[in-house]
Amino acid sequence: MEQILQQFGIAGTNSGVSTGSNILKAGGSEIVSFSPVDGREIAKVTAASRDNYEEVVKTAQSAFEAWRLWPAPRRGEVVRQLGEALRADKEALGRLVSYEMGKSLQEGYGEVQEMIDICDFAVGLSRQLHGLTMHSERPGHRMYEQWHPLGIVGIISAFNFPVAVWSWNSMLAWVCGDVCIWKPSEKTPLTALACQHIAAKVFAANGVPEGVSCLVTGDRAVGEWMSADGRVPLVSATGSTRMGKAVGAAVGARLGRALLELGGNNAIIISKDADLDMSLIGCVFGAVGTAGQRCTSTRRLIIHDSVYDAFKAKLVSAYKQLRIGDPLDEQNHVGPLIDKDAVQAYLKAIEACKQEGGTFAVEGGVLEGTGYESGCYVKPAIAEVKNDFKIVQHETFAPILYLIRYSDLDEAIALQNGVPQGLSSAIMTLNLREAEQFLSQAGSDCGIANVNIGTSGAEIGGAFGGEKETGGGRESGSDAWRAYMRRQTNTINYSTKLPLAQGIKFDL
Template sequence: MKEILAQLGIKDHNNGTSTGNEWLPSNGGVLESFSPVNGQPIATVQTTDAAAYAQVVATAQQAFLQWRTIPAPKRGEIVRQMGDALRTHKTALGKLVSYEMGKSLQEGYGEVQEMIDICDFAVGLSRQLYGLTMHSERPLHRMYEQWHPLGVVGIISAFNFPVAVWSWNSALAWVCGNVCIWKPSEKTPLCAIAVQNIISEVFKNNHVPEGVCCLVQGGRELGEQLAADERVALVSATGSTRMGKAVAQSVAARLGRSLLELGGNNAIIISEHADLGIALPGCVFGAVGTAGQRCTTTRRLIIHESVYEAFKAKLVKAYGQLRIGDPLNEHNHVGPLIDKDAVQNYLTAIDQCKQQGGRFAVEGGVLEGAGYESGCYVKPCIAEVDSQLPVVQHETFAPILYLLKYKTIDEAINLQNSVPQGLSSSIMTLNLREAEQFLSYAGSDCGIANVNIGTSGAEIGGAFGGEKETGGGRESGSEAWKAYMRRQTNTINYSTQLPLAQGIKFDL
């Protein structure tokens, strides 16, 4: 790992504050990053103090005045070069993501590939920031809409996708003409420093103004400061519902904009008409991928009573074949949870489920012994629940899967929609009517609804996000770019008269 860290410019002790091309000194506290793979310290990071934060924001404001004047296709060309730089460093960065966060190596590589893909998407978008033209009710007038950049965009990212979700925001924000300030999770600070080192070279080579891509490091207090800062036009925050509500209140108090991607309590409906061979891998990966630490993790299976026992048996057999261990070993399926606090939350949820009447088809627990010294490796487990127990209403960021029975498709959809969160959902069925009902206005209330695929694995071409306590934000593809811009309606009078609205006349 030392060789990988060196390739990415990671030292034993690192400055954590950057204005893009320059690392700033700071007297903030020291943040130590530990790997959940083995519990060993990786490196330390100097967090951002008040003076360094002030310099970052002032530099970003000044950079925006220049960056917005660069034509969007030219901005896109710079983002294209960023994608190429990420391709060059994909292996090293993917390994660091796996080691610092704990996800499998394949998922680490996949996360960097998402960064590359969004850069490619943003390049095309840079030539498609379209507005509308409209017919005016007044003669010899023309109306149209155009989109302008907002200014400084603050990005607060979570530990589970330490680099990809930041890129979803930043790549689009940049081609739209904004500048960015990134506050990564304090649990994965080194991934952010590595990315900053990679992209800063691209900006230097293109003589981009200092301050277009900024980085600050710290904990909750720094996130609160970013959310409350009136100079930050948009705050995009990914994390828990609790965190998102605090950000939303702070930003709304100053009439700023927020883009929230929060908790998920995602379900897959297994119909009596499902192809169980397709359903099984989708459910297993959805439930145990990233050790259950995805916002799109499958947390509930709503299974038709006629196939319940057969599908449960398939799940139990599949769970018995899972390999849990070092995520850098490509033969392992499941890595560790991020830290001991996550392990305790997992154990607490299991205890609550048992106290509320849940029955475990696959028991959970913490793994011990050789290879599990960090204390962060847990067993993916499966609980059968008779109804919507209180514990099922909450998102536990760990590999706990709840099984529920249903009789009718209406009952299944009601169960799917009965939780406060509304991110991702799926139905496994070969019945066209069921599929269409699930996707209709009377179906899933989530921002993402799939047929015959799982709840995880969203593509960057579609807008990503959810409803209810998931926050309502949309990132990545489709028209998500509009969140990073302000709409302006324009009317041009090319006549020799000035007709007034509503037929009003002045005798002047």
């Protein structure tokens, strides 16, 4: 790991503030990054002061004046080169993601691959930032719409995807002509430093203005400065619903834009017509992947009465085969939770479930002994519950899977929708009518609805996001680029007269 840290210019104590290649002397408090894998200190980062933040914003404003005038395909070429740099550093960055965050090494590599994929997507997008042409009701007139960059995009990312979500926002924002200020999670600052290091080298080689890619590390105060700052027209925030409500209120108070990707409470419906063996893979990975710390993690299984006992038995058997341990060992399935606070939240959720009458088919608990010295390793648990339990209505960022019975599809869909969150959902069925009903207007109320795949994971080609307390934002693919631009409608009169719309007469 020491070699990887040196590769990305990370060692000892580091400044957590930069405007690209220019690393500022940070004036805030010190953040120590501990690995949940073994509990060891990796490195330190000095957070931004308010003066640091002001300097970064001013540099970003100046950079925007120049960057927005670069042709979009030229901006796309820079992003293409960044994708190539990420390909070259995929193994090292993936290992750092795994070690600092605690997700499995395969998931660490997958996260970097997701960054590479969004670079590829953004390169193509740089030649497709198109508007519409419309027929005017007035003779000798032409109407069309075009899209212009917004300016500074503030990005607040979470620990569970410490680099991928930044890339979803920044790559699209950059080809759109925006500049970015990134506030990473204070739990995973080193992966952010590594990404900034990679981007800075590519940007410097292409003469990109200083301030197009900025990093401001710190605690929630940095997010509060950004959310209240009228110089930042868009704040994209990923995290808990509680955090999102605070960001949304602050940004809304100044009539700015907030792109919010918040909590999930995702369910898979297991139909009587499901392929149970195939369903098992999606359910188990969805529940225990990243130790249950994905916003798309499977929290609930809504299982038809006729297959409930059989599928529960399959789950219990599969959980007995899970290997929990060092995520850099590719033989293990489940790594640690991010820290001991997350462990306490996991234990409290288990106790709350029992207090409400839940029974555990697979008991949870904290693992101790050799290999578990960090105190962050827990057992994935399975509980039989009712959907209206308070703890079931709440998102717990841990590997606790709730089982719920149903008897007909209308009931199952109502149970699926009967939580405050609305991110990801799925149904496992070979019945075409059931699949179509699940995807219909009367079906899932989530932003993501899948058939015969799980809730966890998403391809960058589709817009990612959810409804209700998930926030309503959309990132990554499809037409998500529009969030990073402002729409302008243009009317051109090429006639010799000036008729008014709606037939209004105004003669002098």
